[in-house]
Amino acid sequence: MPGQKMRFGAFIAPFHPLNENPTLALERDIELVQLMDRLGYDEAWIGEHHSAGYELIASPELFIATVAERTRNIKLGTGVSSLPYHHPLMLADRINQLDHITRGRVMLGVGPGSLPSDAFMMGITVAKQRDMMDEALDVIVPLLRGEKVTAKTDWFELKDAQLQMTPWSRPSVEIAVASQVSPTGATAAGRHGLGLLSIGATSAGGFNALSSNWAICEDTAKDNGKTIDRNQWRLVGPVHIAETREKARENVRFGLEQWLYYFREVAALPLAPTDGSDPVDALIASGMAVIGTPDDAIAQIERLQAQSGGFGCFMQLAHNWANWENTQRSYELMARYVFPKFQQSNDNRETSLNWARDNRPTFMGEAMMAVGSRVAQHVEKKGTENIRPEILDAMGLNKKNDAAE
Template sequence: MAGRKLRFGAFIAPFHPLRENPTLALERDIELVQHMDRLGYDEAWIGEHHSAGYELIASPELFIATVAERTKHIRLGTGVSSLPYHHPLMLADRINQLDHITRGRVMLGCGPGALPSDAFMMGIPVSAQRDRMDEALDVIVALLRGEEVSKKTDWFELNEARLQMNPYSRPSVEICAASQVSPTGAKACGRHGIGMLSIGATQSGGFNALASNWAIAEESAADNGKTVDRNNWRLVGPVHIAATREEARAQVRFGLEDWLYYFREVAALPLAPSDGSDPVDALVNSGMAVIGTPDDAIAQIERLEKQSGGFGAFLMMDHNWAEWDNKKKSYELFARYVAPKFQGLNENRETSLKWAAENRPRFIGEAMAAVGMRVAQHIQEKGTDNIRPEILAAMGMDKKPE
């Protein structure tokens, strides 16, 4: 009987260094999702950023509308929409429209906003972002379920607001809230009974908080008369794989330093050593990233399953560490050799192969007996005098029977 099927996808911020043509970089992001769709990936989540020059997609909704026309199966999520940056009715209306034009392939990922520089440009106090996310999420969830909402806060107002169309997906578009180390996202997930998106699942703080954040989500859900489902929990971590570890390590040298520079100097996350040691060693040895083979990726996912207690999807953080062809090959290797391990794709094949091998003597015997019967029947019908010598030889009869 078929069992649980873990889903796979990518979390595409994206990260593009300043030395590249930004138009071509965006086109490659679109091509990547097309590539994933052909390979059978389940999901792609698209980020929203407005400053700092690396994470180039300002509107995940525009990106999703574009790539939806160029793909067939893959589901497309906002990864994530920064709720304090949008009037909640406007955002809900755009997502609802995408739900219809994609025939239910869109998902809404929510967060407070990752870059303080974005909030600064819009005059939004960083200290207010998480409160505003909670306020917006309260009404967006209701609106996307077709409900009427009236609410006034210090930054938005809704008067008998409702979306013009009921959702295409029932009862609603799938909604997830971002979670890292703090309990903010986990509490929001539980309060509304929505999915959780653990963006920093392989960083030490995020990894250590996996089990506790899920427990917080369950507790919050119980307090609010909701339930949460591990199948709607997504974990994110960087992966680059090749045929050998040596090849993978050599390939990521192409763009790793650009990525590390961005996090050291702009995003201010301690992802690389400052003592001059090899950053590849640091990322691999800490468990932050997989830079190796399909077997290394399998081991990372098993490690995450053990730590978390189980989840529904693993998303590779897209990073552009390797050149384009090597990056696409990494995604292909993952789809060919990693995903089947967790999706039970070959269980029946293995059972069928074992059954055929174990019964080979019986099957071969029956096949040879069937051939012998046909040979005897043919000879009886034609007589050996009317059969050419080479045919007799093929039948194992080098001379005519006396």
């Protein structure tokens, strides 16, 4: 029997350099999710950012409401909602409304907020963001289950708070907590029995922390009387594939340097090599990114499976390294050639082909016997003298040859 079906998705921050029309960039993000829906992707997670110019989506809820009307099956998550930036009742109410509007296609991804510049503009101390996330999550989880909550912290208060609409999804919309290297996300997910969203799974630190973070999540869940499921664990990594490795490398020259500039100069994450080496070579050699063929993407996912011990969904980090045409082709190649490997899509086809091949002599013999039988019946009924020569030739029966023999 087929095993559990791995899911595929994309984590769409998004990343758009400053040399293009931002309105059209947002429209292209919508088109990307529409493409994913047609190709059979399972999930798209949409980011929330408020500064630094590249990650343009300020409200994942508005984006989800828009794209939900233009898609049919794909599930749509906030990737992620920065909990310190929202009163928890207001956020829970918006997500609950989306749960109804989408008939259960919405998911809530949560985190403390990734850009210090966002927190600075709101007067939020970066050092307090993770504590604020935990405090907000403590009340959002029961709110989204339709429960009544009373709570008070130094930044919000709830008095007999309850969502006025019973949740569409029961017992709640699916919730996942962002995790990178630190145990913050894994601890929060385990405490509430939620999913885990490993955003930097292919970076050196994130990759090395996969198994330990899941162990922390499991231990915390056990300590709190909760259960967690590896199927609700999502791993994120950048991928661009083409028909050949050479073509993939050529494709990403379009936008890779601008993406690296953002992380090197603005987001201050050490993703770009500083030794003067080719960044494409460095990203491939480190295991950070797949820039190659469908087989390279398969190898990366298998590497993540071995390191993590198993997970439920692989998500491509949307990055705009290639132009729009080649980006679409990369997503199509993933769906055509990578999905089937991990979803057992062709197992029964392969079994059927092998069975037909192995029994071909038997089947061909029976087929020829059936044809011969019908030929004999026809000749016996009509007589060869009453059958036109061209028909006799087609049936392998020729009057002159038969007479000579």
